[in-house]
Amino acid sequence: MTHLTDSPIDARALVAQVMRRSDGAYVLFEGVIRNHHDGRAVESIFYDAYRPMAEKEIARIIDDVAREFPHAAIAVVHRLGLLHVGDSSIAIVCSSPHRGESFGACRALIDRIKQTVPIWKKEKGPDGEEWVGWQK
Amino acid sequence: MTHLTDSPIDARALVAQVMRRSDGAYVLFEGVIRNHHDGRAVESIFYDAYRPMAEKEIARIIDDVAREFPHAAIAVVHRLGLLHVGDSSIAIVCSSPHRGESFGACRALIDRIKQTVPIWKKEKGPDGEEWVGWQK
Amino acid sequence: MRRVKVRLLCFAVLRDITGRAETELELADGTRARDVWQSLRAQHGQLAAYELPPMTAINESYASPDQLLRDGDELAFIPPVAGG
């Protein structure tokens, strides 16, 4: 169980990891550092995590989603550390015999991972840096 | 405008083609030859198309979806010819500043492409071959 | 009576059934796409179950089977599609 990495994400390897000969579709989602947020320019994002808990929380979410989409195979990797515009922060791959489960499982995973997994980001732009979501 | 190919699909190149620095997400969908269909074993699929019309029809669908998801960037490639289990027949990439449009556009594209684009498949398995969808 | 020349394209199962990818037709002026389908049905028993063509395309766009054919038209009957 290692859903966290400090290295660039190899999405193609994730796809190869999940695909079975009975799968007719896969959906790959990647979250990517973009050059703006809430109207401010963004240059880089530093990702911090409560690592052992984040691992467990991602595994728990995968278990839940796998129960809801029982024919889907799932892989999730979140990158931590300092990322720049264009870098991928997360990759999620879901494969299934029919496409509906791939789409449904992939969307459910990213939505839930964003809600509860203890990962944080500090955005840095020309106007300074701040922890996203923290109201000063 | 060339949404059809006779060669293996390079999904990574498609992703690179659509991504903009303002995009925070992309969704890649690939349809893959699976080893079964309607309870029968499948070994290979031959894809035929009315090529110039298929090109136009895919372009028309992309235009429609781009209007519905105005912040999405879109790429679609469908492969034709003889494909085997594990080969990708279609790749669709949608990127956008926020993930909702990437998921929405990608799902709409594959659903509509399957409905109206003049592409056909002949499935081959141990029990013979047949054109999918044709009631003898 | 005036005649119109129409190019008939057959794909997938229809090419297998008719044995031809492409046929040049000379038709009476006033012929509709559905009339061409009926003559195909008359020639090929395997099409008997399809009273109407699954879908019709004229000049690379979907069209009504009732559309009048004009000289130079490219006509194709579209079996159930299965892309993706």
Add this chain to the structure above:
Amino acid sequence: MRRVKVRLLCFAVLRDITGRAETELELADGTRARDVWQSLRAQHGQLAAYELPPMTAINESYASPDQLLRDGDELAFIPPVAGG
């Protein structure tokens, strides 16, 4: 009165504010997670706006801030998460 030893972990903005990633606490038996939060608030004005911790984790699982702390517990207050 009995004392319990608790390890307090601070991440992200909380680490910046407290200046420490990890603190060993010796607490009176009967202390709840929310009591630890109140003492952090008392020490750091930047936490004044947060009467309750955003979220609380005990031993790597989400927990109620009212949970009693036991000897050996690992306690973390979870600022608003922003993964993905």
